[in-house]
Amino acid sequence: MLRGGLIGCGFFAANHLHAWADVPGAEIVALADRNPARLAEAQARFGIGRTYTDAAGMLRAERLDFVDIATTVASHRPLVELAAGAGVHVICQKPFAPSLADARSMVAAADAAGRVLMVHENFRWQSAIRAAAAKLAAGAIGAPFWGRVSFRSGFDVYSGQPYLATDPRFIVQDLGIHILDVARFLFGDVVRLSATTRRVNPRIRGEDVATGLLVHDSGVTSVVDCSYATRRAREAFPETLLEIDGADGTLRLDAGYRLTIENSSRSPRARRVSAAAALGRAAVAQHPRERARDPAPLRRLPRQRPHAGNVRRRQPRDPRPRRSRLCLGRCRRRERRPARARLISTRPALCRPAGGDRPRSSGRWHGRALMSRGGDS
Structure with a gap:
């Protein structure tokens, strides 16, 4: 021991x-x-x-x-x-x-x-990133030539780590290190790099947006971008998203950690599979969000019919909500009620994501991802 x-x-x-x-x-x-x-x-x-x-x-x-x-x-x-x-x-x-x-x-x-x-460096050990790397190593899209590694969020990181707002350097040394390491993990070491940074939030001292253009020793060109100034209807924190183009297809790791692979040389159909399913459920420690959204192990998109003109078209669905006879009166009574205003927060904050304060992430999951596979912040 x-x-x-x-x-x-x-x-x-x-x-x-x-x-x-x-x-x-x-x-x-x-x-x-x-x-x-x-x-x-x-x-x-x-x-x-x-x-x-x-x-x-x-x-x-x-x-x-x-x-x-x-x-x-x-x-x-x-x-x-x-x-x-x-x-x-x-x-x-x-x-x-x-x-x-x-x-x-x-x-x-x-x-x-x-x-x-x-x-x-724990981002490379996340189940979704490992699933994408496994697909690349297996030749699922052929030899990759272009990639994008992206982490864009409006999550309030300053409340738990107030020193991030006062440091002269922020997003590159705090978050960008992880994103750069994922790019190195997927495409190899970097031989040439250029970058731009910007401070959007006026209440902090350092930069909160950074974009880099990398050339790797494998020949891949990648874009690495990270932001803590991005406002989205659906907060993606703490997900790292991927776009990778290869000689035979494309790989996308989208919000919700959905891994989509399109390979023109093997099949005209796209394969869409959760990142956890790509590795095997028992082999990884998943984020709670990933477990909650994990569908069946493998789903294929429906094949398009060759003679679409002979197929009877479905009538467009009525956008109005369906009501049964039993609930009709009750639903109408609800509609007459005035809408209530929702108070999000009155506390001053350095950064507040759209939609209100986000619950704290699970420290236990982050810790398990850190060490269970060999390797935060």
Whole structure:
């Protein structure tokens, strides 16, 4: 059994601890955080007996195989170098480092100690992204030549992480890192990149919209776009959407995580399948939204008839709602009632999605996605 220590008991620590509890062959045996209140809360919630207010003290007192660093970016380099010097393997939260020089120093410290250094990147382990990658690897659309990886939302991320509104750099280092990693996962490393950024929300300091054009070593050209300023009738958070064109067809991962594959060389029909079904239901830990919408494992679009002119056309459906004789009077009484105004919120917010405040996402799911497949924020 591998013994690990968690450094940092802040916003994302619960996700990490939930995930480690589900990983066979590893356990978190100690916690470290400079804030005694957060430390006590995590200890009580997860039943971890040994706690420290100093990471160096934890490394000296415990016999650890690895540490999980879940702190903010400014502390990453000293903590990674401290853990590598203690001879333990390191998993470090993203963003990995504030500068390229710091990142290279962290890698050099781990190499000198002969220890593994990993970065938390969990989007590539989501079931929908893995399903799309599996289809590409199987040649479902032939050799891909163009792709788009998109994350556009108006979700209020500032309420849970208020520092995001004050950082001089925002969406690229917070969300864009994930989207860029998905593009690398699907198409290979990047050899050329250009990008534009923009701040739309006047109440924040950094950029909240970014669009990049990438050329990969595989020859694929991709567009990576992310936004926390997009207002949509249907909020897509936290879904990453895909469009990929190949030599023989197209692949689309649409809202609701619906995976659609069209292959002209194999069949004139499009195959539409949920992302979970493409991988197998038992093999993945799905988001609650994905479980709720998961249909039958495979559905095919209906074949168009060759002689449509000989087919009797259906009459257009009456748009008015159908009423039975029993409910007719009751429905008419409802129609006469004046419509009630709905109060969404009177609280000031840095960002409010259209349609009101969105429920908090499940920390347990995010944590399981983080660690169950080998690899937030």
